[in-house]
Amino acid sequence: MDRSLLEGDPHSILEAMAICGYCIGADKGLIYIRAEYPLAIHRLQVAIQQAEEYGLLGKDILGTGFNFEIELRYGAGAFVCGEETALIHSMEGKRGEPTFKPPFPAQSGYLGKPTNVNNVETYANIPVIINKGADWFASIGTEKSKGTKVFALAGKINNVGLIEVPMGITLREIIYEIGGGIKGGKKFKAVQTGGPSGGCLTEKHLDTPIDYDSLVAAGSMMGSGGMIVMDEDDCMVAIAKFYLGFTVDESCGKCTPCRVGNRRLLEILTKITDGKGTMEDLEELKNLSAVIKDTALCGLGQTSPNPVLSTINNFWDEYVEHVTEKKCRAGQCKALKKYMIDPAKCKGCTACARACPVSAISGTLKNPHVINQLDCIKCGTCVEKCKFGAITVR
Amino acid sequence: MVGPKVKISESNFLKIKEICESFDNNPGELINVLHKTQEHFGFLPEEVQQVVADCLGIPVGRVYGVVSFYSFFTMKPKGKYAISVCLGTACYVKGAEKILDALKSELKISEGGVTDDGKFSLDVLRCVGACGLAPVMTINGKTYGRLVPEHVKEILAEYAE
Known part of the structure; x- marks a missing residue:
């Protein structure tokens, strides 16, 4: 921008x-x-x-x-x-x-x-x-945020690029009118604004007029002006982990809350996406985030937990699912994926068993095969090899 | 200053001296000096940092502190063709990790690595500001956008010799 x-x-x-x-x-x-x-x-x-x-x-x-x-x-x-x-x-x-x-x-x-x-x-x-004069400028926008704003619209959306819009426009107008809706007819899930210091907004925010204050009230911020649209295939826990990975890389290391705290947040998020998270971890995420926000030295540290907090607030169910059911509904968290063979569709051709790099698939010719979940490394080779669409991923 | 304290060729020493002088040997210009120096040498090894420190009249620790702080500076030589994969958010949600994986398996190196023949090096960077083209990678500054893993082989083939 x-x-x-x-x-x-x-x-x-x-x-x-x-x-x-x-x-x-x-x-x-x-x-x-x-x-x-x-x-x-x-x-x-x-x-x-x-x-x-x-x-x-x-x-x-x-x-x-x-x-x-x-x-x-x-x-x-x-x-x-x-x-x-x-x-x-x-x-x-x-x-x-x-x-x-x-x-x-x-x-x-x-x-x-x-x-x-x-x-x-x-x-x-x-x-x-x-x-053009201050009156002209003030005639555009909302009560507290005047003028226009340039956003970098990107992600899972049909029309990507830079847009200049009046303050006060709604996310719905941006995503569905200017952006032409979600790519491939998928379902809208979230829009991330403000970069690594910002947060994720959801369907319930679609009709909120966008200005500096409303974004902060919704748990995000204007920040960089980045606006990244996510669809149902994006896992919000993985997104939070992605941002924390960035913050950990970019923390200058001067103050402890940012240098150490963010690393701890990243470790907990990694634990959750690896299917080893507990409900206590979710509480710890919230507590630690609050401490980092209160005590970090600069803007980077004070805002770094935002992606965690906003996804926890808006997608709590998804976090709980990762922890209690060991399930990632978007199918992004590799460790939580489960590959299964539908016995009704399997012809027993042995193609998958021969291709499996860790010999995790057993079965005899012309009989339905079974994937041994303990050995499976979730590489997806079997899905590619199956000509009958018998292998599903959950 | 009489001469270099470290092993470095006369011509390289004079080059660094010339760069520092073009910025009036001003320590406040350290980052600009390092940009120019890295442009010339391709990387910033210890010896080069020592000469820069001497020319600008600052401790070598301060030069090293700056070199190690900023991701743009490197103490290791890069490949002839330096590949950078963007891992900004827009690229990430559009599958930049798959592009990175494809590059890793094609080149048989990991992030920060250089191929044995010194031809390619692979790095990740954060946002090249081309989010509309996501996912994006650059090779020696040339941008490749809207990538899918299948493109990787074709693009690398452009650099066959």
């Missing part, structure tokens, strides 16, 4: 930064950009050069006596650098570890100087607001 702005209209960001500099009395702006976005970097470099040639950046801009220059700083692959204090440390050439606030960057930021940190999308709104 921000990448599309930097690639598609880099001048809007430069203009907004110059305006911001003018307002707060700064003469230097820095853009922190991910090294993974080479095209955006190239276009920003071109745009900065063009703006300098036109005298829109540099010394004495448009004869006003106002000076403003913009430099690029590159990230190097660390998610935590989205947190403003970590971002500032990274721009200073240090490890991107966050520090406690206060002091806020506005008091002591880059090289200890007062610093204003803004998001790319925020800046992109500035030139339009100034040109």
Whole structure:
């Protein structure tokens, strides 16, 4: 989303930064950009050069006596650098570890100087607001969230891509009208918003108007503007585990709740998806999540349990099913899969038994075969080999 | 500074010196210096980090701290063709793990590994910002999208020599 702005209209960001500099009395702006976005970097470099040639950046801009220059700083692959204090440390050439606030960057930021940190999308709104007026901007959106929002719509949906919508639009409109509904006619299950710090919303949220506050009230957040649609084939416990895997990788390790707590959450989730979870584990997930939220140092740690809590709140039944029935209704958790041969359909051709890499299938020619569940490694080879559709997966 | 404290060729030493000087030997530019250095050498071995530290006048521990913190920097050489599989959420729900598995079995290496002939290396990364094309992988910066495991063989064949 921000990448599309930097690639598609880099001048809007430069203009907004110059305006911001003018307002707060700064003469230097820095853009922190991910090294993974080479095209955006190239276009920003071109745009900065063009703006300098036109005298829109540099010394004495448009004869006003106002000076403003913009430099690029590159990230190097660390998610935590989205947190403003970590971002500032990274721009200073240090490890991107966050520090406690206060002091806020506005008091002591880059090289200890007062610093204003803004998001790319925020800046992109500035030139339009100034040109068309605040009333125009405020006429779009909801009471508390004005204007439009760009979402990266992705996942199990027919039309994927970037969408710009007015604040206050419902998820139903986004998913079914703009997104063209769920791929392959499958059933909608959840939509994840806000990235690894956000949460999952469900069918009951489909008609909630989307704005900053309503998403937080529903246990998620606007965050990155990512909107990932999931269908009935996605396991919500596995999704929570996926996010925690990410957080554990990306935790900077500075504070204990995030470094150790998230690892414990991941271990419990892994235990559950391996079919070894207990009801006490589910309680522990809730308790530990609350502790991490309360005690972690920065935004990354404080929001990292969100995917766990929102899936527990909205898909409690699915967690309980994994624990008590050792069943994954989406069929995603490999350890919980059960392969079975329907004796009525099995012709006893022996194809599956010959293909099984661990010889877990027994039976004689022309008689129904049986899978020994203790030996089965759930590789799925037998399903591929069966010409009669006699093997089912539960 | 008189010369390199570690074993490194004269030309490599001068190259690093030149990169650091292009950033005015400013320690605040450490990340940019490392980007340029890695671009040149392909990776950042200990010797290179020592020379960077000397040029910028900072302890080598600080350089190592930064190199090891950021996933973009590597102390191991990558393959001639560096493959990165995106494991962002959109790619994950669209089956990126299956693409990764197909690559692993085709190349017979695991994540972070390099093939014996040094041709391919395999890594995972988090979101290349191409969620509409999920699942996505990149080979030396070239993006391949909307992948299914069957594509893997064909794509690798493009790099046959």
